Amino acid sequence: MNMDIAAVNALPYEDFVNIFGNVVEKCPIITAAVWSRRPFVNFTALEAAISEFIDELPESGKEGILRCHPDLAGRDLHGGTLTRESREEQAGAGMDALNSVEASNMARLNEEYKERFGFPFVICARMTDKANILRQLSERCRNERAVERARGIEEVKKICRLRLQALVVSEASNKL
Template sequence: MRWTLDRLNRLGASEFEAALGDIYENSPWVAHAGAEARPFSTLSALHAALAAQVDGADEAARLALIRAHPSLNAGAFRAAPLSADSGREQAGAGLDSLDDHQAEVLARLNQAYEDKFDMPFVMAVKGHGATSIVAHIEARLNHTFAQEKAAAVAEIHRIAYLRLCDRIEDSL
C-alpha cells in the first residue's frame, strides 16, 4: 500500500506503528517512537525522525536492531523465513538464484563475518549483485567491531529509506 504523508500524519500512534513498523526490520519500536515527531512535511523528514530514534537508542537496542536482520545468502533465502521486504530485496540482488559455488562463497563469508562480529552482515542490496555483495563483505571483515556496528547501522538507515521510498508518496 502506498501512503501519503498527510495520511500518515493523521494516523493514531498504533496505526502509524502498524503502517511503518516493519520499515526497520522486525523493530516496530522505531516507528512507535518516531510517531511522536509528527507531522512530517517530507519523506526525508520522516526518515530523519526514524533514524534519530535508532541513533538515540542505547547500545543494546542498536545491536538488537542489527541482529534482527537476516543473513544475506542463498541458504538463508531458501531456508529461513524472510520478511516480505527482505525477500524482495534479496531476490532483487539475485540471491535467490545463485549457483552452488556463489552460494557457498557467500555462505562462507557470512559465517566468517558472523563469527567475527556476532551479528549478521547487513547491506542495502538494491542495485547490487552477488559479486558486489561479496566484495563488501570482504572489505567489511577488516573493520573493528565499533566500525562495523556503525557501518551496519548506516546500511540499516539506507534500507529503511529505500523502503520508505517504495511505500510513501512524498507529497502532502
C-alpha cells in the first residue's frame, strides 16, 4: 500500500485501525487513540503523534508495549504465530535461519533478559543483522532496567517508522 497523507486523513477510524493497527506490534489501541489527532499535515506528523502518545504513557504502559513484542527467534517464530510484519522483519535479519549454536545463545540470552527486566529484548531487526542482534542482546542484559525500558521504546519507534513507511508515502518520496 502507498497512501498519501490526504487519503490517510480521510479514513474512518475502522479503516485507520485496520490498516495501521500493527505499526506498534499488537498495540492497536495506540493507533485507535491517535486517530483523534487527525488531520496529520504529513507523514512526520503522523509518526510524531504516535511517538508522543507513547511518551505520555506511564512507565508501566511503556513496559506493556514492550511485552506485546514477540521474542526474536522465539516461540512465535517457531510456531508460525508471528504477525506478518514481525515475520518479515525477523526473516530479514536471519532469525529464521540460525545455526544450533546461535539458536541456543539466542534462547538463553532472551530468557536471561526477560528474567532480569520483566519484558523482552526489543531491537529494530530491519536496521541490524544477526551478529549485531546477538552482541546487543548480551550487552544490553547488563544495563539498568530504566535504561533498557527507554532503549526498548526507542527501538519500537524505529520499527514503527519502517512499518509506517511501507504504508504511507512520506514527503521525501513525494518530492521525487
